[in-house]
Amino acid sequence: MVKLLDEKDAKALPDHxxxxxxxxxxxxxAEFAEAMRAAGHGWFSxxxxxxxxxxxxxxxxxxxxIERMGISKQAVQQLLDGLEAEGVIERTPDPEDKRGKFVRYxxxxxxxLDDGDHIKIDIEKRYRERLxxxxxxxxxxxxxxxxxxxxx
Amino acid sequence: MVKLLDEKDAKALPDHxxxxxxxxxxxxxAEFAEAMRAAGHGWFSxxxxxxxxxxxxxxxxxxxxIERMGISKQAVQQLLDGLEAEGVIERTPDPEDKRGKFVRYxxxxxxxLDDGDHIKIDIEKRYRERLxxxxxxxxxxxxxxxxxxxxx
DNA sequence: GCATATCGTCAAGATGCTTGACTACCTTGA
DNA sequence: TCAAGGTAGTCAAGCATCTTGACGATATGC
Numbered sequence: 001m002v003k004l005l006d007e008k009d010a011k012a013l014p015d016h017x018x019x020x021x022x023x024x025x026x027x028x029x030a031e032f033a034e035a036m037r038a039a040g041h042g043w044f045s046x047x048x049x050x051x052x053x054x055x056x057x058x059x060x061x062x063x064x065x066i067e068r069m070g071i072s073k074q075a076v077q078q079l080l081d082g083l084e085a086e087g088v089i090e091r092t093p094d095p096e097d098k099r100g101k102f103v104r105y106x107x108x109x110x111x112x113l114d115d116g117d118h119i120k121i122d123i124e125k126r127y128r129e130r131l132x133x134x135x136x137x138x139x140x141x142x143x144x145x146x147x148x149x150x151x152x
Numbered sequence: 153m154v155k156l157l158d159e160k161d162a163k164a165l166p167d168h169x170x171x172x173x174x175x176x177x178x179x180x181x182a183e184f185a186e187a188m189r190a191a192g193h194g195w196f197s198x199x200x201x202x203x204x205x206x207x208x209x210x211x212x213x214x215x216x217x218i219e220r221m222g223i224s225k226q227a228v229q230q231l232l233d234g235l236e237a238e239g240v241i242e243r244t245p246d247p248e249d250k251r252g253k254f255v256r257y258x259x260x261x262x263x264x265l266d267d268g269d270h271i272k273i274d275i276e277k278r279y280r281e282r283l284x285x286x287x288x289x290x291x292x293x294x295x296x297x298x299x300x301x302x303x304x
Numbered sequence: 305g306c307a308t309a310t311c312g313t314c315a316a317g318a319t320g321c322t323t324g325a326c327t328a329c330c331t332t333g334a
Numbered sequence: 335t336c337a338a339g340g341t342a343g344t345c346a347a348g349c350a351t352c353t354t355g356a357c358g359a360t361a362t363g364c
Contacts, residue, residue, distance in 0.1 A: 014205055016272050017279055017288075018180040020295035022202075025177035027298065028170040047320060050174070053166055063342060075321050077343070082319095099329045099342040120168050127169055127298065135294045136169075142291035143172035145283050146179065199351060215311060227352050229313070234350085251311040251360045310361075318353070323346105330341070 028123065035119045041112045043086040051079045057113065059104030061094055088112065180275065187271040193264045195238040203231045209265065211256030213246055240264065 029046045036044040054060075054068045062080070066073045080103065083089045088109040094100035105113065128136045181198050188196040206212075206220050214232070218225040232255060235241045240261040246252035257265065280288045 015296075017276050017292065017295075018177075018184060018272060019205065020292065020299065021173065021177040021180050024295050024298050025170075025173040028173050032170055045319085053171060061342095066342090071320095072322060073343075074323085074345090078320075094342090097330075097342080101343070120170060124169050131294055131297050135290065135297065138287065138290035139294035140169065140172065142283055142287045142294075143169075143176050144167075145287065146176050146279065147172065197350080213311095218311090223351090224353060225312075226314090226354085230351075246311095249311080249361075253312070305364100307364090308362085311359085312357105313359100314357080315355085316353100317355105319351085320349105321351100322349070324348105326343105326345080328342085328344100330339105332337100332339085334335100334337095 031123055032116075032119055035122070036112070036116060039115045039119070041115065043083075043088060044112070048079060048083060051076065051083070052113070052116075055089065055103060055105070057105065057110065059102055061097075062091065062101045062103050065103060083109075183275055184268075184271055187274070188264070188268060191267045191271070193267065195235075195240060196264070200231060200235060203228065203235070204265070204268075207241070207255060207257070209257065209262065211254055213249075214243065214253045214255050217255060235261075 029049065033044060033046050033049065051065070051069065054065055062076070065080075066076045069076050080089065080091065084091060087106055089103055090106055091101045091103055094102045131139065181201070185196060185198050185201070203217070203221065206217055214228070217232075218228045221228050232241065232243065236243060239258055241255055242258055243253045243255055246254045283291065
């Protein structure tokens, strides 16, 4: 089996910032999703994680969710359909705008959020141990710096 | 339009390592893909980028590609089908193994690779300017640290 | 030389997105 | 005030990317 991956190919793996970010993001998501499923939230998927990250505990208007997700409203709607069918969230009419709907967690959804918070803390703790406090904080600071709106 | 994104919602955005990594990775990919398409490589997509990153300039055996991608061989095949139809890569029989095929770039594919390299350098340069050299290097060092195989 | 494994392919299906078209409702302004 | 235009949500159809299963052709090991 040694032959399958020859040495030249192995050395050709990239090392630029985009690749590293993608790898790290991918690894984190996989670790988180696996832990969530292990915690009994079999409905959890990486695709849904992005959406849940935009729904605060007290709920939100569906339109606000759409704006913040940066994807089409139909895509958001389909994700919500799935989560609603799983009993994770529910949609009620928005009393302030009869066109709109309000998205909130069910108790099942809130329980999953709590578990997710604990898992995040666990993963972060492991990252801190692996990198050391200083390097981890430098990483977070740099990532926050990249996320800021560009000045120019 | 101010009303669309209320302040409470804006403050609820997460700030843990996984979210930050995901955001940064997403931003980089979007920036790169947009630049590639602007450079005339309209066939470029983020999904295809992962595959191209695993094909060295001198080409590779399809089986090696499959092993390194970490996805099913059928998925790799379908991606290759698409790239071949676009004229970016070509598949020839592997002279050393009559079961196998060898994947190499066409001249069009090599030109795209060159453009991609320049775009990566440009983006990285912008990142260095935004973060400062020290912070950027700390970011890269931390990301490399996370990518290393775990000791425990 | 035969059993077993690998390489590539075809087919069918799931998921997560897209655009287009539509209804219901809200807001604006002459 | 009421018509025009914008916004919220939905339904439908389609595309890209991935999956699993089944298969023929070729290599490899004993």
